[in-house]
Amino acid sequence: MNPKLVTLSVNHRTHHVALNPNTTLLSALRDLGYTDVKSGCEKGDCGACTVLVNGIAVNACLQLAWLAEGQDILTVAGLGSSDQPHPLQTAFADFGAAQCGFCTPGMIMSAKALLDERPQPTEAEMRKALSGNLCRCTGYARIFEAIEHAAKQLNVDSRG
Amino acid sequence: MLPTNTHILYPEFDYHAPTTLYEVTELLAQYGDSARVMAGGTDLLVQMKMERRQPSQVISLMHVNALQGISQNGSLDIGATTSIQEIHRRLPQLYALAEACNGFSSIQIMYMATLGGNLCNASPASDSAPPLLTYDARVTLKSKTAERVLPLERFFLGPGKTAMQPDELLAQISIPAPLPHSGSAFIKISRVVADISQVCAAARLTREGNTIRDARIALGSVAPTPVRAAGAERDLIGETFSPALAEKIGKQAAQEISPISDVRATREYRQQVAAVIVRDALLRAWERAQ
Numbered sequence A: 001m002n003p004k005l006v007t008l009s010v011n012h013r014t015h016h017v018a019l020n021p022n023t024t025l026l027s028a029l030r031d032l033g034y035t036d037v038k039s040g041c042e043k044g045d046c047g048a049c050t051v052l053v054n055g056i057a058v059n060a061c062l063q064l065a066w067l068a069e070g071q072d073i074l075t076v077a078g079l080g081s082s083d084q085p086h087p088l089q090t091a092f093a094d095f096g097a098a099q100c101g102f103c104t105p106g107m108i109m110s111a112k113a114l115l116d117e118r119p120q121p122t123e124a125e126m127r128k129a130l131s132g133n134l135c136r137c138t139g140y141a142r143i144f145e146a147i148e149h150a151a152k153q154l155n156v157d158s159r160g
Numbered sequence B: 001m002l003p004t005n006t007h008i009l010y011p012e013f014d015y016h017a018p019t020t021l022y023e024v025t026e027l028l029a030q031y032g033d034s035a036r037v038m039a040g041g042t043d044l045l046v047q048m049k050m051e052r053r054q055p056s057q058v059i060s061l062m063h064v065n066a067l068q069g070i071s072q073n074g075s076l077d078i079g080a081t082t083s084i085q086e087i088h089r090r091l092p093q094l095y096a097l098a099e100a101c102n103g104f105s106s107i108q109i110m111y112m113a114t115l116g117g118n119l120c121n122a123s124p125a126s127d128s129a130p131p132l133l134t135y136d137a138r139v140t141l142k143s144k145t146a147e148r149v150l151p152l153e154r155f156f157l158g159p160g161k162t163a164m165q166p167d168e169l170l171a172q173i174s175i176p177a178p179l180p181h182s183g184s185a186f187i188k189i190s191r192v193v194a195d196i197s198q199v200c201a202a203a204r205l206t207r208e209g210n211t212i213r214d215a216r217i218a219l220g221s222v223a224p225t226p227v228r229a230a231g232a233e234r235d236l237i238g239e240t241f242s243p244a245l246a247e248k249i250g251k252q253a254a255q256e257i258s259p260i261s262d263v264r265a266t267r268e269y270r271q272q273v274a275a276v277i278v279r280d281a282l283l284r285a286w287e288r289a290q
């Protein structure tokens, strides 16, 4: 087993890192300092590690980092800043959709993938899109409300 | 012994990224048992984290274009690394298979998981297997020197066991062109949506007026492998369809299986639910077989 120099593009920044083949994308990201990506179950069940790879929501715990070479990786920290948060981030805060906050980064990334594909999702589409993200605190209702609100906000913004 | 820490991908391995099928088969011929091919990795990486599998060579299939995609050549040919999401999106007319892929856990897993991986993992709970069994699907297995085609039924040997040799890979899944007036359906019962099934069933019916010309029933999570209910199928063919017949055949199919009790459900629960979902799958398949 030999390490390789891998180029990872995270939140529009480029990193060159020497990684062993048995490094998951999740541990590579967290080691780089992207601790906004959470490690929960490490088995694909909880969705806390959800990031977007080329716009698609994946479980970073079940992806080898070598496979992410040259792909466009987006984590929740890349969505917006405290000064200019993304409408999803604002809505999660405003609607009380985050309590302990552990599931929130993954939730927001799954929601982002959904809204990119379906700007006006139905309730069923929202439930399906988030079925791989577990929350132990909120009971989900406020999460759905926040996403609905963010969707409206984004649609208004895109109409200018 | 220390308990396994699943947060660490502990096993060490060399990673190979071949781009052609031939290179894959060469690597398999060279490394045999010490190698494992990896498609989406949604089963394999979990097994490696739990240290149930520790291949010293991991051969990724995700760089081989020839294994990816769906084509129509009389039969419908699905490349082994085609994702569950793509099958759900591209093959809505194959109701049972599309329904199975749609019920497949979460969006994240649907994009990452492949059809070939779902079959090669040989879980009794594989969601894609019952629909594919009802379509009489065949699998193409390739090694460096040979190629063979097997009916899917003969591919599954037991939990985690298939008819594949260590130097073989699954290249393609083929579904014969459907008979006219055929319809299919898949129903899965699970504790929560994003879990594997407690019981699942698929049915395909071909009708001629009100008569059943051909029938298939297959179930998952009720035996060491996904299974067909052959007796129940036989008793459908040639009969006039009615809800009462569907009810009777559902019960009969439930008698043909011998499920076990485990963490997800008891034997009794599985048997009772099997009767109901086989009945409902038959009703839906019949409606669709216009």
Ligand SMILES: Cc1cc2nc3c(=O)[nH]c(=O)nc-3n(C[C@H](O)[C@H](O)[C@H](O)COP(=O)(O)OP(=O)(O)OC[C@H]3O[C@@H](n4cnc5c(N)ncnc54)[C@H](O)[C@@H]3O)c2cc1C
Residues within 6 Å of the ligand: A043, A044, A045, B036, B037, B038, B039, B040, B041, B042, B043, B044, B045, B046, B061, B080, B081, B103, B104, B105, B106, B109, B112, B113, B114, B115, B116, B117, B118, B119, B120, B121, B125, B126, B127, B128, B168, B169, B170, B171, B194, B195, B196, B197
């Ligand atoms: C959270 C979660 C939820 C899940 N939900 C479901 C569900 O609802 N229904 C369900 O059926 N499954 C489910 N699974 C299981 C898994 O996602 C599927 O079995 C999936 O289809 C496996 O595909 P893969 O490409 O990820 O396989 P991999 O993990 O890459 O491979 C699985 C096994 O097959 C072998 N293999 C893969 N491709 C080939 C090939 N072409 N030739 C030879 N050998 C091959 C590998 O060596 C390995 O042993 C779930 C898994 C997780 C983690």
Ligand code: FES
Residues within 6 Å of the ligand: A038, A039, A040, A041, A042, A043, A044, A045, A046, A047, A048, A049, A050, A059, A060, A061, A062
């Ligand atoms: S940590 Fe990846 S899904 Fe739970």
Ligand code: FES
Residues within 6 Å of the ligand: A097, A098, A099, A100, A101, A102, A103, A104, A134, A135, A136, A137, A138
């Ligand atoms: S806010 Fe605590 S897990 Fe979701």
